[in-house]
Amino acid sequence: MSEFDFGLDRLVIGLFTGLTYGMLAVGLVLVYRSSRFVNFAHGAVGVFGASMLALFVADWGAPYWVAFVVAVIVAALLSGLIEVVVVRRLEGRPSLVGMIATLGLSQLILVSALLINTDGVSGFTFPKPTHLPTFQVQSLPIGTPYVAMLVLAPVVLAGLGWFLKHHRMGMAIRAAADDPDTARLEGIPARWMATLSWAIAGGIAAFSAILVTPTTTGAGMDGLGPDLLLKGLAGAVIARMSSIPIAIAASLGIGVIEQLLLSNPDTRDLVTVVIALIIVVALLRQPQLGRSGQDKGRWRRVVLPPLPASYRTVRSIVWLPRLCVAVGIMVAVGLAYVVSNDTASVLTLVSGYTLVGLSVGLLTGVSGQLSLGQFAYAGIAAAASVHVAASTHNFLFGVLCGVITAALASAIVGIPAMRLKGLALAVSTLAFALATSSWLLRQELFLGDGLSPAKPTWWNYPLEYAVDYYLFALVVLCLGVWIANNLRHGGFGRMVQALRDNEHAARAFTVPNRLRMLQLYAVSGALAGLGGIVIGHGQSQLTVNSFPADASIEVVAVTVVGGLTVTLGPLLGALIIVGLPALVGMGMVGQAVLAVAWLLVVIFLPDGLGGVLVRGRDELYDWLARRHGIDPLRERHGVFDVSGQASSPLHEKPRLEGLVPRVGASARSAGPILTVDSVSRRFGGVVAVDHVGFQVAPGEILGVIGPNGAGKTTCFEIVAGFTAPDRGRIVFDGIDVTGATPEERAREGLVRSFQDAALFPTLTVHETLMIAQERAEPTRLWASALGVRTAERTKTEAADEVLERMRLTRFARHSVGELSTGTRRVVEIACLLSLQPRVLLLDEPSAGIAQSESDALGDLLLGIRDELGTTMVVIEHDLPLLSRLSDRMLAMNLGRVIAAGTPDEVRNDPAVVTSYLGADQAAIHRSGLRLATGADDPDPDPLVTRIQSVPSR
Numbered sequence: 001m002s003e004f005d006f007g008l009d010r011l012v013i014g015l016f017t018g019l020t021y022g023m024l025a026v027g028l029v030l031v032y033r034s035s036r037f038v039n040f041a042h043g044a045v046g047v048f049g050a051s052m053l054a055l056f057v058a059d060w061g062a063p064y065w066v067a068f069v070v071a072v073i074v075a076a077l078l079s080g081l082i083e084v085v086v087v088r089r090l091e092g093r094p095s096l097v098g099m100i101a102t103l104g105l106s107q108l109i110l111v112s113a114l115l116i117n118t119d120g121v122s123g124f125t126f127p128k129p130t131h132l133p134t135f136q137v138q139s140l141p142i143g144t145p146y147v148a149m150l151v152l153a154p155v156v157l158a159g160l161g162w163f164l165k166h167h168r169m170g171m172a173i174r175a176a177a178d179d180p181d182t183a184r185l186e187g188i189p190a191r192w193m194a195t196l197s198w199a200i201a202g203g204i205a206a207f208s209a210i211l212v213t214p215t216t217t218g219a220g221m222d223g224l225g226p227d228l229l230l231k232g233l234a235g236a237v238i239a240r241m242s243s244i245p246i247a248i249a250a251s252l253g254i255g256v257i258e259q260l261l262l263s264n265p266d267t268r269d270l271v272t273v274v275i276a277l278i279i280v281v282a283l284l285r286q287p288q289l290g291r292s293g294q295d296k297g298r299w300r301r302v303v304l305p306p307l308p309a310s311y312r313t314v315r316s317i318v319w320l321p322r323l324c325v326a327v328g329i330m331v332a333v334g335l336a337y338v339v340s341n342d343t344a345s346v347l348t349l350v351s352g353y354t355l356v357g358l359s360v361g362l363l364t365g366v367s368g369q370l371s372l373g374q375f376a377y378a379g380i381a382a383a384a385s386v387h388v389a390a391s392t393h394n395f396l397f398g399v400l401c402g403v404i405t406a407a408l409a410s411a412i413v414g415i416p417a418m419r420l421k422g423l424a425l426a427v428s429t430l431a432f433a434l435a436t437s438s439w440l441l442r443q444e445l446f447l448g449d450g451l452s453p454a455k456p457t458w459w460n461y462p463l464e465y466a467v468d469y470y471l472f473a474l475v476v477l478c479l480g481v482w483i484a485n486n487l488r489h490g491g492f493g494r495m496v497q498a499l500r501d502n503e504h505a506a507r508a509f510t511v512p513n514r515l516r517m518l519q520l521y522a523v524s525g526a527l528a529g530l531g532g533i534v535i536g537h538g539q540s541q542l543t544v545n546s547f548p549a550d551a552s553i554e555v556v557a558v559t560v561v562g563g564l565t566v567t568l569g570p571l572l573g574a575l576i577i578v579g580l581p582a583l584v585g586m587g588m589v590g591q592a593v594l595a596v597a598w599l600l601v602v603i604f605l606p607d608g609l610g611g612v613l614v615r616g617r618d619e620l621y622d623w624l625a626r627r628h629g630i631d632p633l634r635e636r637h638g639v640f641d642v643s644g645q646a647s648s649p650l651h652e653k654p655r656l657e658g659l660v661p662r663v664g665a666s667a668r669s670a671g672p673i674l675t676v677d678s679v680s681r682r683f684g685g686v687v688a689v690d691h692v693g694f695q696v697a698p699g700e701i702l703g704v705i706g707p708n709g710a711g712k713t714t715c716f717e718i719v720a721g722f723t724a725p726d727r728g729r730i731v732f733d734g735i736d737v738t739g740a741t742p743e744e745r746a747r748e749g750l751v752r753s754f755q756d757a758a759l760f761p762t763l764t765v766h767e768t769l770m771i772a773q774e775r776a777e778p779t780r781l782w783a784s785a786l787g788v789r790t791a792e793r794t795k796t797e798a799a800d801e802v803l804e805r806m807r808l809t810r811f812a813r814h815s816v817g818e819l820s821t822g823t824r825r826v827v828e829i830a831c832l833l834s835l836q837p838r839v840l841l842l843d844e845p846s847a848g849i850a851q852s853e854s855d856a857l858g859d860l861l862l863g864i865r866d867e868l869g870t871t872m873v874v875i876e877h878d879l880p881l882l883s884r885l886s887d888r889m890l891a892m893n894l895g896r897v898i899a900a901g902t903p904d905e906v907r908n909d910p911a912v913v914t915s916y917l918g919a920d921q922a923a924i925h926r927s928g929l930r931l932a933t934g935a936d937d938p939d940p941d942p943l944v945t946r947i948q949s950v951p952s953r
């Protein structure tokens with residue numbers, strides 16, 4: 001091992017670069033705090049500022065420092081403009097859309113910067129700061145850019161720190177970033193504060209780019225790509241995307257570590273790997289980052305609901321898609337016989353990008369996770385396939401090994417990534433992509449200095465020529481599209497979509513989230529791997545340059561422009577973004593047009609160009625259906641009375657008998673079916689649940705009451721397995737389930753509902769019922785991938801029956817998100833019953849529903865107990881309803897059980913009444929509690945005194 005050659009000169013460079021990364025990190029933190037996503041255009045805005053400076057100084061002859069100030073202001077204005085024109089339009093959409101938009105912006109701004117400064121922003125010719133001293137540290141000449149950075153950056157950062165802490169405007173920025181709604185109430189224009197944050201970030205980006213560019217050797221623009229962004233991100237994530245001083249300190253450390261690694265020939269290549277590791281470790285320590293729940297309810301449907309059954313009676317509707325597929329394949333095959341080898345190579349590349357895009361479509365489109373590292377798996381698969389094919393002389397075996405390697409790599413990266421969602425996943429996959437292209441693929445085990453890939457053979461005819469090889473690519477593409485389409489439209493896609501919409505509800509319906517996500521990473525890795533194999537074997541010499549980290553970002557563009565929600569979207573996107581420029585030879589203007597198209601699609605066409613085509617197709621189907629006397633509106637949407645009341649399924653008597661096997665008799669032990677044994681749970685200083693214990697007998701309904709914050713929901717969370725208790729045990733039907741996951745408990749029959757009954761807003765009612773059938777008939781990944789629909793048919797029949805019995809058939813095709821709360825409750829109960837529960841934990845089932853519905857709900861729950869023998873524990877604020885339902889009642893306050901007994905005993909218990917004293921008097925009156933304590937109470941309960949001393953809410 002060689003020595004580290006780290007002296008004062010390296011330290012100075014380390015601090016210089018560290019400051020640059022720090023400036024980047026500060027900009028990223030500022031934007032994240034106000035918009036909650038990573039601005040991937042941050043570096044590009046800096047480059048734009050730098051190119052403006054070059055224009056002012058080199059072309060127009062302006063004095064350096066005047067140009068410096070103006071260029072920084074221009075970049076700030078540009079960044080502020082982005083906030084106003086782009087970011088604001090994305091309000092209410094998932095934060096991932098913001099990140100994708102800034103990826104597009106980044107391309108657009110970089111191209112514009114190059115157009116402004118046609119020579120490129122090259123390090124050699126870039127203007128340097130004037131009027132500053134230069135000196136030498138050891139052998140290193142410290143030029144004016146270094147001096148300017150080392151002197152000015154601390155001044156700028158200190159000024160920014162002071163501004164944010166002490167200036168009225170800075171304080172307003174922080175207030176608006178922390179809680180925009182409250183800030184608005186206090187008269188702070190939160191939106192404009194976000195604009196100001198973006199503007200400051202833009203100015204800072206330009207400041208650093210202007211001073212860094214002259215220190216880079218050769219083309220500065222390349223050095224300012226994702227690699228630099230990653231280094232800025234490292235500091236920002238260590239600072240938890242919030243603290244500016246920590247971001248700076250961490251970035252200085254990263255700058256020095258980088259120089260340390262560079263000072264030793266053995267560790268020189270490891271810089272990106274080490275930074276990637278730093279990022280992943282920092283992210284794993286804060287898994288909640290980017291998981292603020294802000295995206296809840298912001299997702300769109302992944303696929304359109306299946307066509308109404310009546311449409312299938314129209315022959316043209318059945319045959320049209322088949323005809324289109326047949327013609328499409330014929331045209332694609334025919335191209336092989338008419339195009340040149342060059343064009344065939346481009347079409348092969350398009351196929352490869354499409355395959356990688358299919359993996360992005362699954363990951364990002366269906367599960368809502370943004371991965372910026374899909375091309376890394378493509379590279380890994382290509383390398384494995386080429387090696388195995390060469391050593392075994394079996395091409396197909398090579399392909400198989402390549403696909404498996406990519407699937408494994410993706411699943412292995414997925415294990416830590418499972419804790420990292422949203423922003424954290426995007427950042428860590430970007431780090432992985434860069435580490436793969438800069439180090440992993442360069443290893444001899446992978447691509448080393450380059451490989452000569454074998455070509456497939458067709459009945460002893462090697463597909464050497466590009467036109468022949470293109471046919472191989474086409475076969476793989478068709479296979480990939482078929483599998484991706486099956487996955488999206490089958491049980492697997494539905495489950496992943498459910499996990500995206502509402503992970504807790506999916507787990508309560510027995511969907512094992514970790515296993516499913518791991519499977520998702522594996523199949524998306526395999527699809528990306530297929531793409532890599534197609535690209536890899538098509539090259540005469542395969543090097544790391546075939547799989548650059550930027551391609552991972554480009555393929556996101558391909559998928560977004562084509563349509564994240566449409567299976568064939570990536571094909572459309574790849575033809576436009578990869579194929580068109582290569583075939584037509586578009587210059588920079590063409591690239592700018594494409595980048596603008598990217599942005600416009602993200603902003604105005606959430607389903608991409610593919611979405612437009614799908615909508616057109618559906619209009620055509622509707623037209624064809626109408627010609628056959630079918631009413632599309634009625635068939636697609638059913639009869640839907642939005643007034644709610646009349647159409648509430650709660651007002652119709654369900655047919656419960658025989659819906660599920662009577663469960664009361666199936667108890668394993670004769671004792672209580674559920675025992676909660678002295679469980680406690682503390683959150684920081686709050687004791688949410690304090691030694692709570694109770695038992696429930698089979699077939700019993702136990703009511704739980706208590707004021708807000710009493711600990712009822714936390715207690716349910718513990719019983720259902722969503723929150724681990726600090727102490728105590730949960731025994732279900734004689735078995736200790738304290739360590740079991742929520743899905744395991746639900747599978748055993750311990751099933752919970754949620755207070756908001758949100759379910760899965762983008763799924764239809766029918767699909768939601770299908771998710772609930774997962775317990776009886778779990779979806780198999782292979783069956784979903786191969787389009788085997790046996791289990792799907794069984795589940796469909798079961799779901800249809802439950803819907804009919806619960807009087808929900810007319811809502812079957814409606815999205816859950818558009819239902820009234822009352823109807824959603826019935827859908828939720830229908831799902832819970834499909835899980836064949838033995839104990840139902842119902843959390844405020846009457847919340848948000850009308851009084852008349854509430855009475856009907858009581859009948860329904862009693863019916864379920866009487867007909868099916870289901871045991872229930874019900875949290876409820878509606879005391880008359882709960883008293884009617886409950887055999888026994890339990891009252892909680894301040895995390896403890898304060899009374900237990902018959903409903904009458906508990907309602908009249910003085911401790912219970914006083915526990916509600918902090919609550920609204922009208923609420924007490926409504927609840928039916930009698931105020932049995934007060935001034936005339938001769939013997940006040942000590943508990944009363946304690947509660948009365950607690951400030952009222």
Ligand SMILES: Nc1ncnc2c1ncn2[C@@H]1O[C@H](COP(=O)(O)OP(=O)(O)OP(=O)(O)O)[C@@H](O)[C@H]1O
Nearest residue numbers: 683686687688706707708709710711712713714715
């Ligand atoms: N994840 C958490 N982190 C921190 N504190 C929590 C968490 N969950 C609950 N708490 C706190 O624990 C206490 C009990 O909350 P819990 O939601 O269980 O009460 P509750 O009786 O269900 O109230 P409500 O009727 O309003 O639903 C509250 O003070 C709450 O703020």
